[in-house]
Amino acid sequence: MNPLAITGAGVVSPVGIGRAAFGDAMRSGALPESFDRPTTFDGTKYPRTRAAEVPDFDASKYLGDKGLRALDRLTKLLVVTARLALHDAGLKRDGLWTAGSAERVGLVVSNAYGSLEAITELDRVATLEDARYINPSRFPLTVSNTAAGYTSIWEDLRALNVSVSDGNCGALDAVICANMLLEQGRADALLVGGAEAMSEAIALAFDRLGALADGAFLGEGAALLALEPLERARARGAAIVATIVGHGAAFSPPEREATLVYGSAESVERAVREALAEAEVEPADVDAVVSGASGLGVFDTAELEGIDAVLGASGGDGCVLAPKRALGETFGAGGAMAMLAAATLLSDGSHSHVLRGRLRASPRTALVTAMGYYGNASALVLRHFSR
Amino acid sequence: MFVTGVGVVSSIGLGKAAFFRALRAGKTGISPVASFDASSLGRQLAGEVRGFEARDHLTLAEQRRVGRCSAMALAASRMAVDDAALDPSRLDAVRVAVVLGTTMGEAEILGDLEHDWIVGGPTAVRRASIPRYGSTLLPIHVARAVGARGMVLTLPAACAAGNYAIGFAADLIRRGRADVVVTGAAELIQELQFSGFVRLAAMASERCQPFDLNRQGLLLGEGAGLLVLESEEHAVRRGARLQAEIGGHALSCDAYHITRPHPEAAGSITAMRDAIARSGLVPADIDFVNAHGTGTRHNDAAESKVVREVFGGRRVPISSMKSMLGHCMGAASALEAIGCIFTLETGLYPPTIGYDTPDPECDVDVVANVARAGKSDVVVNNSLAFGGYNSVAIFARPGLLAPPRPPVSGTAA
Numbered sequence: 036m037n038p039l040a041i042t043g044a045g046v047v048s049p050v051g052i053g054r055a056a057f058g059d060a061m062r063s064g065a066l067p068e069s070f071d072r073p074t075t076f077d078g079t080k081y082p083r084t085r086a087a088e089v090p091d092f093d094a095s096k097y098l099g100d101k102g103l104r105a106l107d108r109l110t111k112l113l114v115v116t117a118r119l120a121l122h123d124a125g126l127k128r129d130g131l132w133t134a135g136s137a138e139r140v141g142l143v144v145s146n147a148y149g150s151l152e153a154i155t156e157l158d159r160v161a162t163l164e165d166a167r168y169i170n171p172s173r174f175p176l177t178v179s180n181t182a183a184g185y186t187s188i189w190e191d192l193r194a195l196n197v198s199v200s201d202g203n204c205g206a207l208d209a210v211i212c213a214n215m216l217l218e219q220g221r222a223d224a225l226l227v228g229g230a231e232a233m234s235e236a237i238a239l240a241f242d243r244l245g246a247l248a249d250g251a252f253l254g255e256g257a258a259l260l261a262l263e264p265l266e267r268a269r270a271r272g273a274a275i276v277a278t279i280v281g282h283g284a285a286f287s288p289p290e291r292e293a294t295l296v297y298g299s300a301e302s303v304e305r306a307v308r309e310a311l312a313e314a315e316v317e318p319a320d321v322d323a324v325v326s327g328a329s330g331l332g333v334f335d336t337a338e339l340e341g342i343d344a345v346l347g348a349s350g351g352d353g354c355v356l357a358p359k360r361a362l363g364e365t366f367g368a369g370g371a372m373a374m375l376a377a378a379t380l381l382s383d384g385s386h387s388h389v390l391r392g393r394l395r396a397s398p399r400t401a402l403v404t405a406m407g408y409y410g411n412a413s414a415l416v417l418r419h420f421s422r
Numbered sequence: 423m424f425v426t427g428v429g430v431v432s433s434i435g436l437g438k439a440a441f442f443r444a445l446r447a448g449k450t451g452i453s454p455v456a457s458f459d460a461s462s463l464g465r466q467l468a469g470e471v472r473g474f475e476a477r478d479h480l481t482l483a484e485q486r487r488v489g490r491c492s493a494m495a496l497a498a499s500r501m502a503v504d505d506a507a508l509d510p511s512r513l514d515a516v517r518v519a520v521v522l523g524t525t526m527g528e529a530e531i532l533g534d535l536e537h538d539w540i541v542g543g544p545t546a547v548r549r550a551s552i553p554r555y556g557s558t559l560l561p562i563h564v565a566r567a568v569g570a571r572g573m574v575l576t577l578p579a580a581c582a583a584g585n586y587a588i589g590f591a592a593d594l595i596r597r598g599r600a601d602v603v604v605t606g607a608a609e610l611i612q613e614l615q616f617s618g619f620v621r622l623a624a625m626a627s628e629r630c631q632p633f634d635l636n637r638q639g640l641l642l643g644e645g646a647g648l649l650v651l652e653s654e655e656h657a658v659r660r661g662a663r664l665q666a667e668i669g670g671h672a673l674s675c676d677a678y679h680i681t682r683p684h685p686e687a688a689g690s691i692t693a694m695r696d697a698i699a700r701s702g703l704v705p706a707d708i709d710f711v712n713a714h715g716t717g718t719r720h721n722d723a724a725e726s727k728v729v730r731e732v733f734g735g736r737r738v739p740i741s742s743m744k745s746m747l748g749h750c751m752g753a754a755s756a757l758e759a760i761g762c763i764f765t766l767e768t769g770l771y772p773p774t775i776g777y778d779t780p781d782p783e784c785d786v787d788v789v790a791n792v793a794r795a796g797k798s799d800v801v802v803n804n805s806l807a808f809g810g811y812n813s814v815a816i817f818a819r820p821g822l823l824a825p826p827r828p829p830v831s832g833t834a835a
Contacts, residue, residue, distance in 0.1 A: 166617035174618035184809020284573035
């Protein structure tokens, strides 16, 4: 693939809003203020399930007061993130285009579960009262691309708008979509990443399954990277944070036909090999792996097994990072936060959430991995950028 | 890249042959809703799929894993693979990807989980059902069924999802990331969506009459349309029968309103022109437009404007399969893509049934009530969606598009 320049980013996370605050948190190892006092639902009902929200998230601070009532939490998270990303990349200043134009800038967003908030709200009315009383202005929110659609309206992004869903791998897959769209001249710049909002339905699901027993927790938030073809980014004099140079994605079936949920080390291995081959990077040159390890034992084990199958002894110092220690599991947004964590690492060389191994000085190449719950996996290679 | 196989689960026929017969005959798939009680809503018609039994198409293990939406997708994928005469055991599985569109995916599984929770509290939620919900799952189930080991991806692009998936699948092949992609879309009618469209005042009470002066709105439908796409090299090497060539596709976003198309339709016009240009063609090359044609006042007026603007004085024939199927949401444009292949293969344009009275706001050449024979070398599949999504794909008779096909350099305005 042609290298893609990351020219900026927006992020709203439990440990910070904006690229600078997020970077500080990754360096300092800051953890969420609270794991067990969600505001979106009564957390005491789910004592086994820790949930870290974006604390005191107030979209009106960024977007003003008008028009917010129609939006759900997922949409607000994404619109704020897009606004931050456009500003950070120098594409917009004070709401006006400074580089690029509405017709040539678009959005590619990953999300795994849609707006369970809106779906549950309408299902409650339909079940406890009658379907004829559901609020028509809330109905579009039940459609999973609505947050992306509203973001295009709020930020006037008209080149294209693509929603992708591949569970925890979606945000990495969004990059491959974006890359092909940019290679074909369909846009000059794309905001690429993912979003996921905290909801009682997700907490209930994980609580019923007892899935978070190993110390994992649920997070929420959104992250969008501004991606542009490297040559274009250079030509406009953009500040380049890092580049993306390779991508891989794979699926492997389980051993037993009856299995539905499993982590596939083979898929991770193939995705990593594909990404490294595309990037023309040798395993020994990978300085760090930003993994999707979240504390879910069987999945983390399979992910590390897949990474080791490629990097093995040659994989630098075997350094594997786990930013989900601070961010929690954010599903469709997780890969986007991992990419931003990797970009931060490559621009300043430090990171706190080391799961394993020793971080090399001045890392130049980072691998990002993501593992789905159904045998899917994706990987990306990021490179340090020096002028 | 070429379409070498298609599979259909629809309200007007199961399988390609039955579906093509129904399109030729102008059959309606609309009937009173049977899967839930719609009596309080004042609307009762939809295009539900009848006579589809998962057990006829799926293994016992598959039946236990999947919900009804995936079951339709999986059955259609088997039909498509059969139609393509693909032998899964001879495929290089890691070069086979699955890219599907849907709006809500396994909506009935989520609906049941939510119902149990709301009525009985958290402990009433069945643990085993939880992991069976997720928009990620459709391509996973299909990949397992057809033996694919490459990328699996869902494009939840609402009512344009099928076209999005096909376009992205074509890009994967075009950029050398896959040799074969099983693509398309699936959707089912669920009570929440039905109620939502009623409450948006978008649903007709009797008929879906796209482009008609007296049109009252849409009716919902459901189904699955799956296609096998192959690179030219792969298809030719194994001697596959080429059903259609995929030309250019194009996207744009209105950034105007969350449910309504832009009245001036600038984004939609740009997308249609871009898709034609990316196929190395000009508007005069287009023989037929398979319309989005929902039957709502806003959509059909805006879409007519697009066609008049793109084709100038020439009255290109246009038709909406939603008059027969209802609006199959995420699956709509995938079934309409298969309708494009019907046109290329039979030389017939599918009819817009229920068309009685021309609307000056929709001053286009509607294929009214009966299928019409006409030149069928290149057809346009147009689709729009909530979120201001516009998506256009071009299908051509194999071998007709001039190499290099199609151009990869940008022509977007």
